[in-house]
Amino acid sequence: MISVSFHGVRGSTPCHGPDTHHFGGNTSCVSLRALGQLPVVFDLGTGLRYFGKQCGDTGAFRAVCLLTHLHYDHTLGLPFFQPLLRSDTTFEIYAPKQPDGRSIRELFLEKIKPPMFPVPLDDFAARVIFHEIGDDDFAIGDMQIRSRFVPHIGPTLGFRVTHAGASVTYLSDHQQPAGPEFTLSQGARELCERTDLLIHDAQYTDEEFVEKSTWGHSTYSYAKWVAETCGVQQLALFHHDPSRTDAALTELANQVGGGTKIGVFAAREGETVDVVTCNA
Ligand SMILES: [Zn+2]
Numbered sequence: 294m295i296s297v298s299f300h301g302v303r304g305s306t307p308c309h310g311p312d313t314h315h316f317g318g319n320t321s322c323v324s325l326r327a328l329g330q331l332p333v334v335f336d337l338g339t340g341l342r343y344f345g346k347q348c349g350d351t352g353a354f355r356a357v358c359l360l361t362h363l364h365y366d367h368t369l370g371l372p373f374f375q376p377l378l379r380s381d382t383t384f385e386i387y388a389p390k391q392p393d394g395r396s397i398r399e400l401f402l403e404k405i406k407p408p409m410f411p412v413p414l415d416d417f418a419a420r421v422i423f424h425e426i427g428d429d430d431f432a433i434g435d436m437q438i439r440s441r442f443v444p445h446i447g448p449t450l451g452f453r454v455t456h457a458g459a460s461v462t463y464l465s466d467h468q469q470p471a472g473p474e475f476t477l478s479q480g481a482r483e484l485c486e487r488t489d490l491l492i493h494d495a496q497y498t499d500e501e502f503v504e505k506s507t508w509g510h511s512t513y514s515y516a517k518w519v520a521e522t523c524g525v526q527q528l529a530l531f532h533h534d535p536s537r538t539d540a541a542l543t544e545l546a547n548q549v550g551g552g553t554k555i556g557v558f559a560a561r562e563g564e565t566v567d568v569v570t571c572n573a
């Protein structure tokens with residue numbers, strides 16, 4: 294079993310207010326826990342701060358991040374991650390290698406330093422280790438990790454994590470094809486095929502997509518099509534547009550869930566889902 298907790302479910306920018314309170318306003322961050330394994334976190338959005346608050350402050354802390362890409366909504370939480378203040382923390386970040394050859398470490402050091410942030414990343418007490426990856430299959434403890442480049446804007450990975458037969462796939466930012474025909478890249482298919490829980494970009498309605506077809510994201514219809522095409526068990530609509538109200542999101546999730554055997558829900562901050570395999 295893998296326990297999946299949503300700490301940030303928005304795309305683009307955090308939002309706040311009475312009409313987004315139910316689903317939450319922090320940006321992308323999802324943690325995975327499996328028995329006897331290191332905690333794994335997808336992305337470093339502002340939701341990371343809330344994951345950090347759950348990590349406790351006694352005993353050496355180790356965790357792993359699988360980072361999809363470097364956009365602000367996926368990285369802004371890193372300097373606010375409480376365990377980074379401790380010298381007994383080791384935080385390993387697996388991130389997409391950059392086509393221009395610049396290292397991920399160098400890019401983060403450039404972002405997290407004065408005058409953009411008061412403390413340089415190197416001055417934090419914790420050991421932060423970066424690994425650069427592409428289309429890879431590897432293990433972290435007993436967890437099998439698959440990373441594949443997926444269409445978005447700039448080099449972006451999707452991930453599939455498998456433990457004891459149960460699998461979780463994370464495609465937070467996924468450019469849907471611009472034309473009327475739905476297709477799926479080979480890499481994305483390898484991540485999604487018969488996965489137990491698919492956490493997928495669902496930023497736009499079909500109407501919104503007409504104006505934003507090159508902005509790097511997916512519609513609710515496309516997310517559902519991917520889930521059905523790949524035979525997934527559950528679909529978590531994710532990377533909610535910051536303008537999407539709770540009422541609209543509830544209605545859209547109901548619409549997407551209609552007429553399909555797939556369990557569909559809109560990811561909600563603070564919620565935990567236990568994933569067991571039904572596809573064995
Ligand atoms: Zn994003």
Ligand SMILES: [Zn+2]
Pocket residue numbers: 362364445446466509
């Ligand atoms: Zn992005």
